[in-house]
Amino acid sequence: MALFAASRNTMNKTSHAVFKFLRHGRGACSSTSPSSESEFREKLRAFPGGSIDLVKRESGIAVLTVNNPARMNAFSGGMMLELEERITELEAWSEGKGLILQGAAGTFCSGSDLNAVRAISNPQDGMKMCLFMQNSLTRLLRLPLISVALVEGMALGGGAELTTACDFRLMTAGGVIQFVHKHMGLVPGWGGAARLVRIVGSQDALKLLAGAKKVDLDFGKQIGLVDDVLGPLAGEGTALQEAEQWLNQFTKGPAAVIRAAKRVVVSGRELPLVEALRTERDVFGTVWGGPANLEALARKSKHK
Numbered sequence: 347m348a349l350f351a352a353s354r355n356t357m358n359k360t361s362h363a364v365f366k367f368l369r370h371g372r373g374a375c376s377s378t379s380p381s382s383e384s385e386f387r388e389k390l391r392a393f394p395g396g397s398i399d400l401v402k403r404e405s406g407i408a409v410l411t412v413n414n415p416a417r418m419n420a421f422s423g424g425m426m427l428e429l430e431e432r433i434t435e436l437e438a439w440s441e442g443k444g445l446i447l448q449g450a451a452g453t454f455c456s457g458s459d460l461n462a463v464r465a466i467s468n469p470q471d472g473m474k475m476c477l478f479m480q481n482s483l484t485r486l487l488r489l490p491l492i493s494v495a496l497v498e499g500m501a502l503g504g505g506a507e508l509t510t511a512c513d514f515r516l517m518t519a520g521g522v523i524q525f526v527h528k529h530m531g532l533v534p535g536w537g538g539a540a541r542l543v544r545i546v547g548s549q550d551a552l553k554l555l556a557g558a559k560k561v562d563l564d565f566g567k568q569i570g571l572v573d574d575v576l577g578p579l580a581g582e583g584t585a586l587q588e589a590e591q592w593l594n595q596f597t598k599g600p601a602a603v604i605r606a607a608k609r610v611v612v613s614g615r616e617l618p619l620v621e622a623l624r625t626e627r628d629v630f631g632t633v634w635g636g637p638a639n640l641e642a643l644a645r646k647s648k649h650k
């Protein structure tokens with residue numbers, strides 16, 4: 347009985363935190379004190395190199411590029427901090443509808459920079475890095491933007507985890523997603539396991555993590571980790587242009603409606619039913635009687 351009460355208490359606290367997080371987008375996952383958080387940021391800053399580049403287009407689609415080609419786009423400490431800043435910018439971008447996450451120079455991301463990892467390999471720093479990246483990637487997935495990971499080349503370790511922080515994954519020929527954590531004596535720590543289970547189910551997630559299995563185009567489509575194939579197999583143009591075209595099928599239309607669609611899906615995915623229904627009512631209220639709704643009513647549209 348006490349156990350039941352304790353777990354119900356934890357549930358209530360958790361769902362309250364999630365709800366708060368969904369509304370405000372940030373902060374709820376932080377459990378370190380401000381001073382130790384700022385100390386850890388200093389540690390991350392001591393491992394510079396590479397950048398996270400953001401371009402926001404007038405079309406409402408933004409492109410976020412993991413840029414550290416000399417290290418196969420591995421995440422330096424500085425890049426972890428920059429990712430957080432870019433996500434804050436995207437949270438404030440009210441005209442945005444879509445996001446493409448890609449790696450520079452034809453490969454996706456080889457995970458965390460092993461030089462930084464060696465320097466912070468003690469358990470305390472490992473936990474802080476884990477919390478920091480979980481927080482950023484949770485915020486990334488919750489953005490009111492339809493997001494796509496464009497996987498060219500390799501997405502290894504933390505790079506594989508990064509692909510799961512988008513709504514969809516598109517892959518070009520030769521692309522590979524591999525949770526190599528097992529080979530590093532690890533399991534995912536950036537939230538990649540929790541998200542992977544929700545994408546492919548627990549059976550396939552276990553195969554990918556315990557077997558460190560390589561996911562190529564065919565296998566990826568078979569288990570539902572890869573949503574579509576780009577590149578020479580699909581037609582002309584660069585992979586980025588193709589990804590934009592692909593995304594356009596979901597981002598065509600008014601930003602308010604696209605963003606509302608993403609919001610109700612996020613709440614349906616993350617909140618207990620009663621809270622998800624409440625959020626859905628709130629989001630519905632933002633579009634009901636709005637410009638797009640009134641215009642559609644005036645058009646007397648037929649949907650065939």
Ligand SMILES: CCCC(=O)SCCNC(=O)CCNC(=O)[C@H](O)C(C)(C)COP(=O)(O)OP(=O)(O)OC[C@H]1O[C@@H](n2cnc3c(N)ncnc32)[C@H](O)[C@@H]1OP(=O)(O)O
Nearest residue numbers: 416417418420456457458459460461502503504505535536
């Ligand atoms: C919770 C997060 C867990 C994690 O992410 S742990 C990290 C998991 N990732 C890895 O272990 C990737 C290790 N790297 C590799 O397996 C290979 O480098 C990889 C990506 C298959 C590419 O192989 P190749 O095409 O043969 O190229 P290469 O090995 O010569 O690499 C080119 C340069 O990039 C460097 N590099 C690649 N991945 C890195 C990483 N994660 N951290 C730091 N440096 C990395 C590599 O050392 C090499 O540098 P250099 O040219 O020797 O100076």
